[in-house]
Amino acid sequence: MSNFWSLWITVITFIVIFGSLWLLIANRKTEIKGDLEEGEIPKTGHVYDGIEEYENPLPVWWFWMFIGSAVFALVYLLLYPGLGNYKGLLGWTQEKQWEQRVAAANQTLDKQYSIYAATDITELVADPSALRMGRRLFNNNCSVCHGIGGVGANGFPNLSDSEWQYGGTPEAILHSVTHGRQAAMPAWGSILGEQGIVDVTDYILSLGGKDFDPQSAARGATHYQTLCVACHGVDGVGMQALGAPNLADNVWLYNQADTSLVDNIRHSIRNGRNGNMPSHGDKLRPEKIHLISAYVYSLSQTNQ
Numbered sequence: 001m002s003n004f005w006s007l008w009i010t011v012i013t014f015i016v017i018f019g020s021l022w023l024l025i026a027n028r029k030t031e032i033k034g035d036l037e038e039g040e041i042p043k044t045g046h047v048y049d050g051i052e053e054y055e056n057p058l059p060v061w062w063f064w065m066f067i068g069s070a071v072f073a074l075v076y077l078l079l080y081p082g083l084g085n086y087k088g089l090l091g092w093t094q095e096k097q098w099e100q101r102v103a104a105a106n107q108t109l110d111k112q113y114s115i116y117a118a119t120d121i122t123e124l125v126a127d128p129s130a131l132r133m134g135r136r137l138f139n140n141n142c143s144v145c146h147g148i149g150g151v152g153a154n155g156f157p158n159l160s161d162s163e164w165q166y167g168g169t170p171e172a173i174l175h176s177v178t179h180g181r182q183a184a185m186p187a188w189g190s191i192l193g194e195q196g197i198v199d200v201t202d203y204i205l206s207l208g209g210k211d212f213d214p215q216s217a218a219r220g221a222t223h224y225q226t227l228c229v230a231c232h233g234v235d236g237v238g239m240q241a242l243g244a245p246n247l248a249d250n251v252w253l254y255n256q257a258d259t260s261l262v263d264n265i266r267h268s269i270r271n272g273r274n275g276n277m278p279s280h281g282d283k284l285r286p287e288k289i290h291l292i293s294a295y296v297y298s299l300s301q302t303n304q
């Protein structure tokens, strides 16, 4: 605030306070004219159109209440900011108050976090208030990618089912969240050619019991045994150590809504996939990761 406005506010404030005090004291008693009879209420002598004004001073308590509020205002303005740029003797600011409250809230939270951090995730699953905190943290930090409730989206795994790329144990989840995960599915387009892609896709479809062309799938099986089995395992069951998904189930990480499943699978094989789960160890405190992981773990427990 510029000095001018600061002074402006200060002067007006003082005029109001001292002006009211002056009004109050100056009008406290009026001089009574003439003698009073027994029991007669004194009059001020003011007459207007034949109407006379009684001398009716403010009750004493009321008078002192006015004085009291003026004194309160002056003391308040001395201690707290209120007069233009003057900061007040106590040095109170909104920021400081906010910081104090945040610190107090953190202290309470810290206590709560450390209790939860010391509790095993398999036990936290039975604690509704821990899961509530975990859900809040999850929605703030993870739902942009994994969706509210961890239901997933194309390219972002569903965390609420019992299918896991890297494992659904508390340890595996903690590891995924803390250190992140980088998937490396190579591109096979140039090695297999389009026919090879079609064939190996049919083989994958046969593993999951879907419609497939048997001749094509038979050719694809050979490709699969040479190129894919090392990561996706025998019969396409997947390998959690590599994050290679199960190809024989009905859960697909890459399944864009406006594309058929067959085209999605072919796209994965032709171009490769490099899903990236960012590490959160440097973004979130371990206590929070512990709670979030408990929440994620609970999702697959209840939905099984």
Ligand code: HEC
Binding pocket: 183, 184, 185, 186, 188, 200, 223, 224, 227, 228, 229, 230, 231, 232, 242, 243, 244, 245, 247, 251, 252, 253, 254, 255, 265, 268, 269, 273, 274, 275, 276
């Ligand atoms: C080096 C290990 C590795 C090899 C070899 C490999 N894959 Fe993969 N594959 C992966 C990984 C890891 C993913 C997960 C990619 C991701 O999460 O982004 C994946 C994903 C896929 C997917 C997508 C699954 C989904 O749920 O959407 C398909 C389909 C697939 N692979 C098929 C194949 C086929 C067919 C071959 C052989 C031609 C093959 N892969 C060879 C590691 C491998």
Ligand code: HEC
Binding pocket: 138, 141, 142, 143, 144, 145, 146, 155, 156, 157, 159, 163, 164, 165, 166, 167, 168, 173, 176, 177, 181, 182, 183, 243, 274, 275, 276, 277, 278, 280, 292, 293, 296
């Ligand atoms: C920027 C997007 C993004 C954010 C934010 C994110 N994730 Fe992920 N997450 C992914 C992707 C993508 C994958 C799959 C990686 C892959 O393809 O290998 C993944 C994988 C995972 C997995 C492994 C799933 C499995 O099947 O093994 C877990 C667990 C997980 N995320 C939990 C979380 C949690 C908890 C948070 C919040 C702290 C989070 N993620 C935040 C993108 C994200």
